Amino acid sequence: MAKVTLTIDGIGVMAEPETTVLQAALAADVYIPHLCYHPDLRPAGVCRVCMVEVEGRGLVPSCLTPVAEGMTVSTESPQVDKVRRVAVELLLANHPEDCLTCGKNNRCELQRIAAYIGIDRKQLGRFRRSKEPIPIDTSNPFFNRDMNRCILCGICVRTCEELQGTCAINYVNRGYKAVTAPFGNEPIAESNCEACGECVVRCPTGALSCKGFQEPTREVRTVCPYCGVGCGIRLGVRGGKIVSSQGDPQSLANHGRLCVKGRFGHDFVNHPRRLTKPLVRKQGELVETDWDEALGLVAEKFTQHKGKQFAAIASAKCTSEENYVAQKFTRAVMGTNSIDHCARL
Ligand code: SF4
Ligand code: SF4
Ligand code: SF4
Ligand code: FES
Numbered sequence: 001m002a003k004v005t006l007t008i009d010g011i012g013v014m015a016e017p018e019t020t021v022l023q024a025a026l027a028a029d030v031y032i033p034h035l036c037y038h039p040d041l042r043p044a045g046v047c048r049v050c051m052v053e054v055e056g057r058g059l060v061p062s063c064l065t066p067v068a069e070g071m072t073v074s075t076e077s078p079q080v081d082k083v084r085r086v087a088v089e090l091l092l093a094n095h096p097e098d099c100l101t102c103g104k105n106n107r108c109e110l111q112r113i114a115a116y117i118g119i120d121r122k123q124l125g126r127f128r129r130s131k132e133p134i135p136i137d138t139s140n141p142f143f144n145r146d147m148n149r150c151i152l153c154g155i156c157v158r159t160c161e162e163l164q165g166t167c168a169i170n171y172v173n174r175g176y177k178a179v180t181a182p183f184g185n186e187p188i189a190e191s192n193c194e195a196c197g198e199c200v201v202r203c204p205t206g207a208l209s210c211k212g213f214q215e216p217t218r219e220v221r222t223v224c225p226y227c228g229v230g231c232g233i234r235l236g237v238r239g240g241k242i243v244s245s246q247g248d249p250q251s252l253a254n255h256g257r258l259c260v261k262g263r264f265g266h267d268f269v270n271h272p273r274r275l276t277k278p279l280v281r282k283q284g285e286l287v288e289t290d291w292d293e294a295l296g297l298v299a300e301k302f303t304q305h306k307g308k309q310f311a312a313i314a315s316a317k318c319t320s321e322e323n324y325v326a327q328k329f330t331r332a333v334m335g336t337n338s339i340d341h342c343a344r345l
Contacts, residue, residue, distance in 0.1 A: 006071040015067045022050050022062035025075065032075050033084060033113045035091075035204050036153035037063040041162055044154050048087045049113065053077050085117055091151045093124045094131050103144065103209030110151060110205045131176060139189035142264040143200045143210050147179040150207035156180055156199035163257065168193035195260040201246070214243040221248055224262040228316040229253055231262050242266045302334070311338035 003014040008021070008030050015024035020043065025032050034050040037043055045064040052062045055072035059079055074080065092114060099105050114121070137145040152171070157180055161167050168191050172181045182191030200208040216236025224231040232251020236244030245263050249256035268274055278294035279286040302310075312334070314326040323341060330339040 004067045004069050004071075006067050006069070006073060008073045009075055017067070019067055020063055021052060021054070021060075021065045021067055021071070021073055024067050025052075025062065025073070030075060032062050033088075033116060034063055035109060035113065035151060036155060038155050038159075038202055040202070041155065041158045044158065047091075047151070047153055049084055051080055051083045051087070053080050059083060081117075085119065088114055088117055088119055089124055092119060092121055094129060095151075096148055097121060102149065102206040103146075103213055104149075104203075104206035108205055129176065134179065137187050138211075139187035140193070140195055141189075141211070142195055142260070143197060143208060145181075145188055146207055146209070147181070148207075149205045150179055151205055152178060152180070153204060154180070155202045155204065156208060159199045159202050160193075164194070164196055164198050166192060166194055166196075169199070195264065196258065197260065197263040198257060210244075214238055216243050219246075224258070225317055226261040226265065228320075231258055233258065233262055235266065241270045307335045308338075310334045310336050312340075314339065314341040316342055 001017050004017050006013055006015065006021075006024065008025050008028060011028060011030065013024055013028045013030075015027070019027075022032055022034060022037055022043075023039075032050050032052060034047070036045070036047040037050060043063040045061045048061060050062045051059050052065075053074040054060050054065065055074075062073075062075075088110075091110065095110070096102070099108070099111055102108065105111070134147045137147075154171070157170055160169050168188070169180050169182055171178055172185050173179060179185075182188055182193065197210070200210060203209075214236075215238070217238045219234045219236050221232065221234055224233050231254035232248030234246045234248050235242050236246070245258065245266050247254055247256040247258040247262070254262075277288045278291055280289045280294055280297055281287075310330070312326060312330040314323045318326070327339045331337060
């Protein structure tokens with residue numbers, strides 16, 4: 001289908017017909033602040049931070065407005081600035097001011113947009129309302145839920161429903177008491193949440209944040225070692241230790257998404273009790289040895305137990321080729337069909 005031509009801030013932009021003004025602007029490197037839009041999810045249009053002015057139509061939310069041929073869009077004007085500013089000021093008015101101790105400090109979209117607009121948080125007294133502090137839900141072993149920092153953008157709800165298909169959380173309560181929570185506002189650990197962390201990485205504020213997060217000094221692209229899907233991951237490394245794991249958006253296996261194991265299950269690498277050398281039993285005791293001795297011992301045992309005395313279990317951590325070789329060896333060399341594998345860990 002032919003592309004649509006429109007003008008954004010005086011720049012000629014070509015866009016696919018089904019895209020929105022926000023998507024067209026971002027693709028053309030024109031920044032429009034936005035909080036409830038996420039490229040992986042259907043737009044919800046709830047924050048009103050992405051307002052722009054369209055000639056002949058006035059103010060519209062850019063995340064919900066499809067592009068049209070000949071459209072003229074302004075992302076900056078006195079009216080746009082006013083509604084955008086009020087929308088963010090209302091969000092910030094009763095928001096905790098302790099950014100320095102917040103789990104998302106320097107990674108928070110609300111903080112970034114407030115700075116972009118130039119909002120002075122000390123001037124927000126006129127919007128303040130009294131609000132009971134909400135206890136932080138620390139029940140999940142990997143992330144915390146601090147609903148005092150929630151801006152009700154709904155990204156977590158849509159992520160859990162549209163991407164994860166779990167529907168563990170939704171809006172509960174009404175008005176000022178509205179929050180996102182599991183059914184019955186129970187602790188998240190008692191819900192059907194699978195702890196994939198997909199909502200946590202998309203949450204634009206510190207409402208959802210990983211426990212003990214440390215900023216990595218570098219990232220290493222690799223493949224998740226847990227199962228045969230082979231998700232692409234970016235391991236964050238700091239001081240020679242793995243401190244974070246992100247899905248690799250360029251991986252065709254997972255398109256940037258991860259399950260609980262791929263996202264939170266890498267602490268075994270640095271665990272002090274992890275076996276890093278082979279052990280062999282000598283006089284009833286397991287003792288450390290080198291690979292030559294360990295593999296030699298296994299090869300020797302193979303010669304003593306053929307046919308029905310032998311069975312093999314391969315692993316989903318291995319490649320398809322390695323598993324093929326394992327079954328070939330078991331059948332052709334050891335003379336048995338007793339070969340199985342663990343499909344997942
Ligand atoms: S969520 Fe963002 S704006 Fe709120 S306290 Fe944390 S860093 Fe600051
Ligand atoms: S928890 Fe985060 S993602 Fe969910 S609604 Fe609140 S701010 Fe948005
Ligand atoms: S961690 Fe995953 S399963 Fe749990 S609420 Fe978030 S998206 Fe849903
Ligand atoms: S990003 Fe458009 S309304 Fe929130």
